[in-house]
Amino acid sequence: MVLSHAASTGSSDDSVHSTFASRYVRASLPRYRMPDNSIPKEAAYQIINDELMLDGNPRLNLASFVTTWMEPECNKLMMDSINKNYVDMDEYPVTTELQNRCVNMIAHLFNAPLGETETAVGVGTVGSSEAIMLAGLAFKRRWQNKMRAAGKPCDKPNIVTGANVQVCWEKFARYFEVELKEVKLTEGYYVMDPQKAVDMVDENTICVAAILGSTLNGEFEDVKTLNDLLVKKNEETGWDTPIHVDAASGGFIAPFLYPELEWDFRLPLVKSINVSGHKYGLVYAGVGWAIWRSKEDLPEELIFHINYLGADQPTFTLNFSKGSSQVIAQYYQLIRLGFEGYKNIMDNCQENAMVLKEGLERTGRFNIVSKDNGVPLVAFSLKDSSRHNEFEISEYLRRFGWIVPAYTMPPDAQHITVLRVVIREDFSRTFAERLVIDIEKVLHELDALPSRVAPSLLPNGDATAPNDKDMERQREVITLWRRAVAEKKKTSGVC
Amino acid sequence: MVLSHAASTRSSDDSVHSTFASRYVRASLPRYRMPDNSIPKEAAYQIINDELMLDGNPRLNLASFVTTWMEPECNKLTMDSINKNYVDMDEYPVTTELQNRCVNMIAHLFNAPLGETETAVGVGTVGSSEAIMLAGLAFKRRWQNKMRAAGKPCDKPNIVTGANVQVCWEKFARYFEVELKEVKLTEGYYVMDPQKAVDMVDENTICVAAILGSTLNGEFEDVKTLNDLLVKKNEETGWDTPIHVDAASGGFIAPFLYPELEWDFRLPLVKSINVSGHKYGLVYAGVGWAIWRSKEDLPEELIFHINYLGADQPTFTLNFSKGSSQVIAQYYQLIRLGFEGYKNIMDNCQANAMVLKEGLERTGRFNIVSKDNGVPLVAFSLKDSSRHNEFEISEYLRRFGWIVPAYTMPPDAQHVTVLRVVIREDFSRTFAERLVIDIEKVLHDLDALPSRGAPSLLPNGGDATAPNDKDLERQREVVTLWRRAVAEKKKTSGVC
Numbered sequence: 001m002v003l004s005h006a007a008s009t010g011s012s013d014d015s016v017h018s019t020f021a022s023r024y025v026r027a028s029l030p031r032y033r034m035p036d037n038s039i040p041k042e043a044a045y046q047i048i049n050d051e052l053m054l055d056g057n058p059r060l061n062l063a064s065f066v067t068t069w070m071e072p073e074c075n076k077l078m079m080d081s082i083n084k085n086y087v088d089m090d091e092y093p094v095t096t097e098l099q100n101r102c103v104n105m106i107a108h109l110f111n112a113p114l115g116e117t118e119t120a121v122g123v124g125t126v127g128s129s130e131a132i133m134l135a136g137l138a139f140k141r142r143w144q145n146k147m148r149a150a151g152k153p154c155d156k157p158n159i160v161t162g163a164n165v166q167v168c169w170e171k172f173a174r175y176f177e178v179e180l181k182e183v184k185l186t187e188g189y190y191v192m193d194p195q196k197a198v199d200m201v202d203e204n205t206i207c208v209a210a211i212l213g214s215t216l217n218g219e220f221e222d223v224k225t226l227n228d229l230l231v232k233k234n235e236e237t238g239w240d241t242p243i244h245v246d247a248a249s250g251g252f253i254a255p256f257l258y259p260e261l262e263w264d265f266r267l268p269l270v271k272s273i274n275v276s277g278h279k280y281g282l283v284y285a286g287v288g289w290a291i292w293r294s295k296e297d298l299p300e301e302l303i304f305h306i307n308y309l310g311a312d313q314p315t316f317t318l319n320f321s322k323g324s325s326q327v328i329a330q331y332y333q334l335i336r337l338g339f340e341g342y343k344n345i346m347d348n349c350q351e352n353a354m355v356l357k358e359g360l361e362r363t364g365r366f367n368i369v370s371k372d373n374g375v376p377l378v379a380f381s382l383k384d385s386s387r388h389n390e391f392e393i394s395e396y397l398r399r400f401g402w403i404v405p406a407y408t409m410p411p412d413a414q415h416i417t418v419l420r421v422v423i424r425e426d427f428s429r430t431f432a433e434r435l436v437i438d439i440e441k442v443l444h445e446l447d448a449l450p451s452r453v454a455p456s457l458l459p460n461g462d463a464t465a466p467n468d469k470d471m472e473r474q475r476e477v478i479t480l481w482r483r484a485v486a487e488k489k490k491t492s493g494v495c
Numbered sequence: 496m497v498l499s500h501a502a503s504t505r506s507s508d509d510s511v512h513s514t515f516a517s518r519y520v521r522a523s524l525p526r527y528r529m530p531d532n533s534i535p536k537e538a539a540y541q542i543i544n545d546e547l548m549l550d551g552n553p554r555l556n557l558a559s560f561v562t563t564w565m566e567p568e569c570n571k572l573t574m575d576s577i578n579k580n581y582v583d584m585d586e587y588p589v590t591t592e593l594q595n596r597c598v599n600m601i602a603h604l605f606n607a608p609l610g611e612t613e614t615a616v617g618v619g620t621v622g623s624s625e626a627i628m629l630a631g632l633a634f635k636r637r638w639q640n641k642m643r644a645a646g647k648p649c650d651k652p653n654i655v656t657g658a659n660v661q662v663c664w665e666k667f668a669r670y671f672e673v674e675l676k677e678v679k680l681t682e683g684y685y686v687m688d689p690q691k692a693v694d695m696v697d698e699n700t701i702c703v704a705a706i707l708g709s710t711l712n713g714e715f716e717d718v719k720t721l722n723d724l725l726v727k728k729n730e731e732t733g734w735d736t737p738i739h740v741d742a743a744s745g746g747f748i749a750p751f752l753y754p755e756l757e758w759d760f761r762l763p764l765v766k767s768i769n770v771s772g773h774k775y776g777l778v779y780a781g782v783g784w785a786i787w788r789s790k791e792d793l794p795e796e797l798i799f800h801i802n803y804l805g806a807d808q809p810t811f812t813l814n815f816s817k818g819s820s821q822v823i824a825q826y827y828q829l830i831r832l833g834f835e836g837y838k839n840i841m842d843n844c845q846a847n848a849m850v851l852k853e854g855l856e857r858t859g860r861f862n863i864v865s866k867d868n869g870v871p872l873v874a875f876s877l878k879d880s881s882r883h884n885e886f887e888i889s890e891y892l893r894r895f896g897w898i899v900p901a902y903t904m905p906p907d908a909q910h911v912t913v914l915r916v917v918i919r920e921d922f923s924r925t926f927a928e929r930l931v932i933d934i935e936k937v938l939h940d941l942d943a944l945p946s947r948g949a950p951s952l953l954p955n956g957g958d959a960t961a962p963n964d965k966d967l968e969r970q971r972e973v974v975t976l977w978r979r980a981v982a983e984k985k986k987t988s989g990v991c
Binding site: 033051056058059137167175321323339405 | 554625
């Protein structure tokens, strides 16, 4: 007699189950150790895809300057090249050539003093952070060589910047052992003051770094005035201190919106510039560009020479292996859009920024902290933040899907808090109008709520109108809290 | 009377033309300046796509360790997250969490001394170069702090490695002003000798760097012996010199193929390890991992603290904005494959490497320079390179589509030239067999050709008669000089 056994559920073929019926979505996801066993690829995809749905929506991330949309044709180019390791120059000579063309085009955009077919000195990087470190390294090495030749000590280099500087300058200073001398801000003046900067320059200053497009309020620093003041000081001192322009945002804005603005290699002391391809260069995260004025500004001993196709390919980067997609995408954008295309996009961004700004002004509740000229963004703070503050507005806006960050200014303006909306290519007029409507809704809701701090400070515990002493204490608490947040936010890399 | 004019071709609507009929493919591509005008997106796509067809085929690029194939599901995840800026931790908390999970998993894979739910100390980077610079920076800072506390000078730090070291160590040394003390190789011994390395250690040595998976021949250095010898020296000197293991390739091989091999945090002097996610971590180019043994090994002053979700997210990287795709892909691979999946893939790579090696041995023309144990690759050189050399074989193989590089060894073995084939996940047995067939074809073609060097050195000016001893000697000289010149250049060619 044959006994037949019913197949137990444990041994049934797993691939029969649809993904969501499978046991994989019942298991707790591994967090600390690799799992011992494999799982089907459909399950792996679904599990990760689903968890990632809880991330913010990149298109609604109004905190970031970094590009969040590209044309489908460009997406296809990127996907096709995703398995090309950029550094294999021998194997992918066309990709290498595309990087060289981008460097040439961007150098010309910045008015580098080049002959018609002379190749520019520059390199593609993973972002402005790497570009800034390379530029800083070049300045440090040049300065060291200069000091050694003069028989002077070169163990205490420093760099002069504004306190509004992006966190990667602080990283550069800390990792490459250069002292950071920051020009403090003041209320109402949120960028580096050229005169104060030049006053801070001493014999050990390797360069002065100006920002074209301050992270916090989008303002362009006055590089021309800085250059003129520094030229004069150099004549008096003979120190020959150069300038670096951190044009991470502004480098792909100023040439199109403000072509008369002199900020680039037209100014003789500007020796290197960095720009983020992934901001207004209109490419996804992962590409930046460092451009030097000329060969003299990049010490030869820092350059590694790679032999490819029998020709010399000089390279100067911190990263080695990396993807090729973003470099190819940058070239696509440069030839697809051309000068007129970039200009049209920047004009649109500027207009939409004005729509947003005027909508916010019409509510009557905000001060606009950003300038009209500069990076197209709107930074605004509450006229009256005694009952509710900008951080609460930021939180409440999240419910509508918007990600609008609130920041405190660096010293000495840390009592100022701003909300900041960055206008990218894909921030349409519709978005601007909707955002204003949603901000009004948030204000309406907050007005109806009691202030967060007041009740616990009132002696009788009732939500009655606080008196002067309580207001004073309230302001103290808020100030202390803001300072604590500022301490933490200091390194938050507002990008 | 109404005059009608024929529409001139210039004013006809450009969008009517199909891409290849359009005038855009007649125009010379811009190389130096941005064009003034826009062009249609289809034209831009086609032009660039077509030019890129002249690049090598990544799948046939046998020079590289870096992954060239992933499953379609992973490609989809990659594309979906391509517009997420990884550094926006506040906005993309799940992506940040995935990085943390990868760090934990890799730290456990390397036997970091952690409690069951203790979070590991580590970070995702763009590649092993960044990871190595971060690790080196940590060692430099620890050493400086130690020297300052002891009132000693700290202006001349150095690092001890083998001459077989990858170019990013030279970059680290040059950019961060650390002296590189290299242990020279010898013919037949192409990795760092542990004893010679320990002999080179002095008070200013910030660390000794060992490689698990030497770039040139895939060999694993003997980290255990290095550790034991260095422990003894530390006891004598009191210098407390640590070890870093550059496991760019080996970190995702040794745990699966050689689990008994002690090379990681099981050795007490190993304080940090780097591994490339984009090599045998099986992810596309753009992700690496740096793992530290414990909090003490990463000086607090180097770490920047970001506040996200009200919790502290410490970060220590050189790059800031970058894509999120590769980190997500790494997590996908870790949970999709699991330990058994990675082991199966490494077993296959190893088996295919043996197929290739045996095929090459059967031709009778090659010496195999690589070891069987180590990174699955086959490095081989000609038994007789007097008439034709490895560089020519490399060139001829390109005609078949294969990209197989030829390299000279670093000092003091620069007279040895090798061809190297890296066996990746997507290098099937079929490829191995075809490659052997094509190499035999190349050898056949080269055998029929006169040697490149001989004719011009013959006194009679052109007969391809057998060269005499003196000519052979001169020929060898020329070849040696040429190789040295190439080696000078290749020195920085970053054999990755």
